[in-house]
Amino acid sequence: MSTIRDVAKLANVSVATVSRVINANGYVNENTKQKVEEAIKQLDYRPNDVARSLFKGRSKMIALFVPDIQNPFFSELARAVEDMANKRGYTFILCNTDNDNQKEMDYLQALLQKSIDGFIFVSNTIKAIQIENVNVPMVALDRKISSGLASVTVDNRDGARQAVEHLQSIGCKQIGHICGPENVSSSRNRLQGYLDVVKKEDWLTSDFVQVGDYNIRGGFHAGLEMLKNNPSIDGIFAANDLMAIGVLKAAEYLNIPVPEKLSVIGFDDIELGKITSPPLTTIKQPIYAIGKQAAELLIKQIEDPETEVKSEIHDVELILRASTKESGEWCF
Incomplete structure (x- = not known):
C-alpha cells in the first residue's frame, strides 16, 4: 500500500x-x-482517514443511536439516515443501545475519541445534562431530549386523537389504550391524545389503559389483561404497531374476532403491519422522511456551524386497513 x-x-x-x-x-x-x-x-x-480527520478536525462520520434495532420502526429510520449520510459523503455508524444509559454513554465517549462529526439520538434515557458539554452537532429523532436540542418528531398527540376518533366514528363505544413506557415523550403524547377524546366518558377507568412497552409481547399481555377485565371493550388504540400486533394475537387467543367484535388501530405504519391477519389500520408517520430530515439537519450543522437549526414536527395520516370494521377500501 x-x-x-x-x-x-x-x-x-x-x-x-x-x-x-x-x-x-x-x-x-x-x-x-x-x-x-x-x-x-x-x-x-x-x-488515511484518521490522519485527515486530525488535520481537518472532521472524520466524515455520523452516528445514530437507537434503543432496539429489532424493532422494524428503528431499522426503517436507520435506513433513511444511512441513505442521506452516504449521499452526502459521510460514513454511517449504527449504535444499538438497548435503552441502557450506560451503554449510550460508553458509545458516546468512544466515538468522541474517534473525532465523530455528529450524533442523532433516538433515546428516552439520555439526559440533557449528560450531553451539555458535547461539542459536536446533535439532533434528537422521534422523541425529544431537551428544549435546547434540535429534534425531528411527528405530531403524536394529534395522531392519537385521530386514531381514537376514527374508532368512535365506526361505532366503538368503549375504547382501551395500550401505551408505551411512561418515560418516552412520544408515548406520553399519544396517551394524552387518547385522553383528549375519552376523558369525559363515564366508562373510563384505570383498567382501560395498560402499558405494553412498545413491543409485541408487551402488547399481547396488556391486551390480554385489558380484554379479560373489560369484555365490553370494542376498540383498542395501541401506541405503536408492534403492540397492536400483540393485541391482534391476544384477541385471537381469546377467540374475539377482529374487526367484527373488536377494532384495533396502531401507530407508525411499519411494513409488518401490512401483512398481519387482518392487515393493521394505523396512524402513519413518515418514517423515512423524518430519518432523512434528521440527517439533513445534522449535516447542515456540521458543515455550517453558524446555521440556526430549528426543530421539525411532521404531520401524520390515518391509514385504513381491515383491523377496524367499516374501513371500506384499504391500502398498502
Whole structure:
C-alpha cells in the first residue's frame, strides 16, 4: 500500500505539499498540483482517514443511536439516515443501545475519541445534562431530549386523537389504550391524545389503559389483561404497531374476532403491519422522511456551524386497513 511519502517522492515534492493538495489547504501552483494528482492516481494512493480527520478536525462520520434495532420502526429510520449520510459523503455508524444509559454513554465517549462529526439520538434515557458539554452537532429523532436540542418528531398527540376518533366514528363505544413506557415523550403524547377524546366518558377507568412497552409481547399481555377485565371493550388504540400486533394475537387467543367484535388501530405504519391477519389500520408517520430530515439537519450543522437549526414536527395520516370494521377500501 502506497504512503504519502511515496507520492511525494514520485512527484518530486515535499510531504507537506502533498498534504496541502489532498486537503485543499494552502496554496499550491497548478503544475505542482497536477504532478501530485498524477502521482496519487499512478500509485492508487488513498489518504488515511484518521490522519485527515486530525488535520481537518472532521472524520466524515455520523452516528445514530437507537434503543432496539429489532424493532422494524428503528431499522426503517436507520435506513433513511444511512441513505442521506452516504449521499452526502459521510460514513454511517449504527449504535444499538438497548435503552441502557450506560451503554449510550460508553458509545458516546468512544466515538468522541474517534473525532465523530455528529450524533442523532433516538433515546428516552439520555439526559440533557449528560450531553451539555458535547461539542459536536446533535439532533434528537422521534422523541425529544431537551428544549435546547434540535429534534425531528411527528405530531403524536394529534395522531392519537385521530386514531381514537376514527374508532368512535365506526361505532366503538368503549375504547382501551395500550401505551408505551411512561418515560418516552412520544408515548406520553399519544396517551394524552387518547385522553383528549375519552376523558369525559363515564366508562373510563384505570383498567382501560395498560402499558405494553412498545413491543409485541408487551402488547399481547396488556391486551390480554385489558380484554379479560373489560369484555365490553370494542376498540383498542395501541401506541405503536408492534403492540397492536400483540393485541391482534391476544384477541385471537381469546377467540374475539377482529374487526367484527373488536377494532384495533396502531401507530407508525411499519411494513409488518401490512401483512398481519387482518392487515393493521394505523396512524402513519413518515418514517423515512423524518430519518432523512434528521440527517439533513445534522449535516447542515456540521458543515455550517453558524446555521440556526430549528426543530421539525411532521404531520401524520390515518391509514385504513381491515383491523377496524367499516374501513371500506384499504391500502398498502
